[in-house]
Amino acid sequence: MTRRFRATLAWDGSAWFGWQRQVGAPTLQQELERVLALIEKAPVVVEASGRTDAGVHAHAQVISFDLQNRIPVENLHRVLNDLLPEDIRVLSVQVAAPDFHARFHARAKTYEYRIWRGSICPPFQRHYVLHFPWPLLETEMIAAAAVYAGDLNFSAFAASDPKDVHGFSKVRRVHSSLLWREGEQLIYRVRGSGFMKHQVRMMVCMLLEVGKGNLSKEELAARLQPPYAPKACAVPARGLHLLSVEYDD
Amino acid sequence: MTRRFRATLAWDGSAWFGWQRQVGAPTLQQELERVLALIEKAPVVVEASGRTDAGVHAHAQVISFDLQNRIPVENLHRVLNDLLPEDIRVLSVQVAAPDFHARFHARAKTYEYRIWRGSICPPFQRHYVLHFPWPLLETEMIAAAAVYAGDLNFSAFAASDPKDVHGFSKVRRVHSSLLWREGEQLIYRVRGSGFMKHQVRMMVCMLLEVGKGNLSKEELAARLQPPYAPKACAVPARGLHLLSVEYDD
Numbered sequence: 001m002t003r004r005f006r007a008t009l010a011w012d013g014s015a016w017f018g019w020q021r022q023v024g025a026p027t028l029q030q031e032l033e034r035v036l037a038l039i040e041k042a043p044v045v046v047e048a049s050g051r052t053d054a055g056v057h058a059h060a061q062v063i064s065f066d067l068q069n070r071i072p073v074e075n076l077h078r079v080l081n082d083l084l085p086e087d088i089r090v091l092s093v094q095v096a097a098p099d100f101h102a103r104f105h106a107r108a109k110t111y112e113y114r115i116w117r118g119s120i121c122p123p124f125q126r127h128y129v130l131h132f133p134w135p136l137l138e139t140e141m142i143a144a145a146a147v148y149a150g151d152l153n154f155s156a157f158a159a160s161d162p163k164d165v166h167g168f169s170k171v172r173r174v175h176s177s178l179l180w181r182e183g184e185q186l187i188y189r190v191r192g193s194g195f196m197k198h199q200v201r202m203m204v205c206m207l208l209e210v211g212k213g214n215l216s217k218e219e220l221a222a223r224l225q226p227p228y229a230p231k232a233c234a235v236p237a238r239g240l241h242l243l244s245v246e247y248d249d
Numbered sequence: 250m251t252r253r254f255r256a257t258l259a260w261d262g263s264a265w266f267g268w269q270r271q272v273g274a275p276t277l278q279q280e281l282e283r284v285l286a287l288i289e290k291a292p293v294v295v296e297a298s299g300r301t302d303a304g305v306h307a308h309a310q311v312i313s314f315d316l317q318n319r320i321p322v323e324n325l326h327r328v329l330n331d332l333l334p335e336d337i338r339v340l341s342v343q344v345a346a347p348d349f350h351a352r353f354h355a356r357a358k359t360y361e362y363r364i365w366r367g368s369i370c371p372p373f374q375r376h377y378v379l380h381f382p383w384p385l386l387e388t389e390m391i392a393a394a395a396v397y398a399g400d401l402n403f404s405a406f407a408a409s410d411p412k413d414v415h416g417f418s419k420v421r422r423v424h425s426s427l428l429w430r431e432g433e434q435l436i437y438r439v440r441g442s443g444f445m446k447h448q449v450r451m452m453v454c455m456l457l458e459v460g461k462g463n464l465s466k467e468e469l470a471a472r473l474q475p476p477y478a479p480k481a482c483a484v485p486a487r488g489l490h491l492l493s494v495e496y497d498d
Contacts, residue, residue, distance in 0.1 A: 012372040057373070086375045123261040124306070126335045128373065 002066050005076070006096035009061045012087040013237070014127040018054040028052075028088065032063065035083040039076070040069050049106040049245040050194070053201075055237030057128065060091065062245045064102040108175065108246040110191040113204045114239045118184035129185065130239035136211035138181060144210040144217040145179035145188065147224070148203055155228035157203055158196035170196065170228075179207065189243070201240060202232035209233070251315050254325070255345035258310045261336040263376040263487070267303040277301075277337065281312065284332040288325070289318050298355040298494040299443070302450075304486035306377065309340065311494045313351040357424060357495040359440040362453045363488045367433035378434065379488035385460035387430060393459040393466040394428035394437065396473070397452055404477035406452055407445035419445065419477075428456065438492070450489060451481035458482070 009032075017025035021033070029046055036044035046065045052058060071079070077093040084090065114129040116122075121131040155170040174192040181187075188204055206223065209215040223232065258281075266274035270282070278295055285293035295314045301307060320328070326342040333339065363378040365371075370380040404419040423441040430436075437453055455472065458464040472481065 010372050012375070081369065086370070087372045089369050089372050091369060120330065120338050120340060121335070123259050123336045123338050124377065126261075 001070075002068055002098075004064060004066050004096045004098050004100055005073075005093055006100055006102065007063050007065075007080075007093040008091045009058060009063060010089045010091055011058045011061070012127065013052065013055050013057045015087060016054065018056070019048055019051040031084065031088065032065075035080060036065060036067070038083060039071065039079060040067050042068070047102045049102045049109065051197075052242060053198070053237045053240075056240045056242065058242045060244045061242055062102045062106070062247070064096060064100055102245075105247050106194070106245050107248055108191055108193055109195060110189065110243040110246075111195065111200045112190075112241045112243050113188040113200060113235065114241065115186040115188075115204075115208075116184060117181075117186055127238055128241070130235055132186075132208070136186075136208070137213055138186065138211065140213075140217065141186070141207050141211040142179045142181075144207055144220050145177050147217060147221045148177040148190065149174050152224045153226075153228055154196060154199055154203075154224070156223045156230065157199050157206070157232050159198040159202075159234070172196070172199070177203075198234050201234040201237065204239075205233040205235045208235065250319075251317055251347075253313060253315050253345045253347050253349055254322075254342055255349055255351065256312050256314075256329075256342040257340045258307060258312060259338045259340055260307045260310070261376065262301065262304050262306045264336060265303065267305070268297055268300040280333065280337065281314075284329060285314060285316070287332060288320065288328060289316050291317070296351045298351045298358065300446075301491060302447070302486045302489075305489045305491065307491045309493045310491055311351045311355070311496070313345060313349055351494075354496050355443070355494050356497055357440055357442055358444060359438065359492040359495075360444065360449045361439075361490045361492050362437040362449060362484065363490065364435040364437075364453075364457075365433060366430075366435055376487055377490070379484055381435075381457070385435075385457070386462055387435065387460065389462075389466065390435070390456045390460040391428045391430075393456055393469050394426050396466060396470045397426040397439065398423050401473045402475075402477060403445060403448055403452075403473070405472045405479065406448050406455070406481050408447040408451075408483075421445070421448070426452075447483050450483040450486065453488075454482040454484045457484065 011028060017027050019028050021027050021030045032046045033044055044065055046063050049062045073093055073095055077090055080090045116125055116129040116131045119133045151171060151173050153171050158170055172192055172194055174190060176191045179188045190200060206220055210220055260277060266276050268277050270276050270279045281295045282293055293314055295312050298311045322342055322344055326339055329339045365374055365378040365380045368382045400420060400422050402420050407419055421441055421443055423439060425440045428437045439449060455469055459469055
C-alpha cells in the first residue's frame with residue numbers, strides 16, 4: 001500500500017545548489033531523493049512547495065513524497081535525520097491525504113530577507129545576511145515596502161524563464177510586505193500566494209535602490225504598472241530565508 | 250618607529266585548526282601573521298590572550314603585534330578586514346602601550362558553552378552547539394556548576410601538556426560559574442583568571458556526567474581535591490565560545 005507523506009524541513013542553503021535536481025552539482029531534491037531511495041530500495045520523487053535558489057535557507061519548507069515501505073512514521077523521521085547531513089533537518093513527518101501535493105496545495109508562503117547594517121558583519125552571520133554597511137534612507141525604504149502589497153503584476157520582478165513560452169500570468173497576491181529595523185539588521189518580510197523565480201530578491205534590490213536615493217516610492221510603484229519595465233536588479237541569495245508555507249488544512 | 254597594536258577579533262572556528270601556528274593545517278595565528286606580513290612587507294608575530302582549540306569560536310579575542318609600517322590605524326582596520334576571510338573579523342584596532350602584551354596582561358576571560366537540548370538541532374546552530382537531546386538532570390547540573398567557583402586546583406580538568414615538565418601550578422581562580430536554561434539551550438558561562446588546555450570542555454563534560462546521574466555534586470567537588478583524579482572527560486570544541494578577555498586598563 002502506498003502512503004503519501006508530508007514533511008517539514010529546515011536547511012542551511014550555503015553548500016547547496018538550490019532545490020532542483022541537476023547534473024554535476026549537489027541539490028536538496030537530489031539529496032532527499034537519494035536518502036529516501038535508500039529507505040524505499042526504489043526511486044522516490046520528492047516535491048517541494050516550490051524551488052529555491054542556491055544559497056537560500058529554509059526554516060520550514062514543506063515536501064511531499066510516496067513510499068511503499070511500511071516503516072512507522074516516527075522511525076522514518078529518525079532515519080531521515082540519521083541519513084541526511086547536519087545542514088538538512090527534518091522537523092516533522094506525517095502521513096498525508098493520498099492527494100496531498102506540497103506544491104499544488106500551497107496557499108501562501110512567507111519569506112524573510114536580512115540585511116546587516118553594522119560596519120562589521122559578525123562571522124556567525126556571514127552566510128545568512130547581505131552585508132550592506134553603507135548609508136541608506138531606511139525610513140523611505142520602510143514606506144516603500146508597502147508598495148508591494150496587493151494583487152499586482154510582478155513582470156518586472158521575475159527572472160526570465162525560458163520555459164515560459166505560454167506567457168503565464170505574472171500577477172501575484174502579496175498579503176503583507178513589511179520592512180523594519182531590528183538591532184543591526186534590516187528585516188524584510190513578505191507573505192504572498194506565491195513567488196516567481198528571483199522575485200523576492202528583486203523586490204528587495206529595488207527597496208535598496210529606494211534606500212540609496214536612486215528611486216522614489218512612486219517610481220517603484222510605477223514598475224508594477226504597464227509597461228512593467230525596466231527589469232529589477234536582484235540581491236544575493238544568502239540573505240533569503242523561506243520561513244513558512246501555508247496549506248488549507 | 251615601531252608601534253604596538255591591540256586588536257579585538259571575532260571568528261567562526263569551524264574551519265580552523267585552532268589558534269597556534271602549525272605545519273600543514275590552516276590556523277588563525279598563521280592567517281593573521283600572513284595578512285599582517287603583506288601589510289608590513291616583513292614577518293610579523295601575533296600574540297593572542299591565549300590559544301584556542303580547533304573548532305572553538307571567538308566573539309572578542311584580543312591580540313597584540315608590532316608594525317613599523319606607518320599606516321593610519323583606521324586604514325589598518327579596514328585593510329585587515331579586506332584581506333582576511335569572512336570567518337575572521339577584526340572588530341577594533343588601536344595603538345597600545347609599547348609594553349602591552351595580549352597574553353601576559355590578560356586578567357580574566359569569559360567562556361560560554363552551548364548545549365542544544367531540543368530533539369532536532371537547527372541547521373543554523375550545528376557548528377555552534379553540542380547537540381544533546383537525551384534526558385539530563387538539569388537542576389542538579391545547575392547546582393553543581395557552583396562547585397567550580399573559587400581558587401581551586403584543576404589538575405583533573407587539564408589535558409596533559411608534554412611541555413609541563415616543571416609541574417606548573419594547576420590552581421586557577423574561577424570568579425563565576427553559572428549554568429542556565431535559555432529556550433532550547435543549556436548555557437554554561439564561566440569567568441576566570443585563566444584556563445588550561447581543554448579545561449572548560451572538561452568542566453562541562455563533568456557537569457554532563459552530573460546531569461546523566463553518573464556523579465553527584467559532592468563527587469564532582471572531590472575531583473578538585475587531592476588526589477585530583479580521575480581525569481575528566483571533555484566535550485566537543487564546537488559548542489565553546491570565547492566571549493571576552495579583560496585587561497587592567
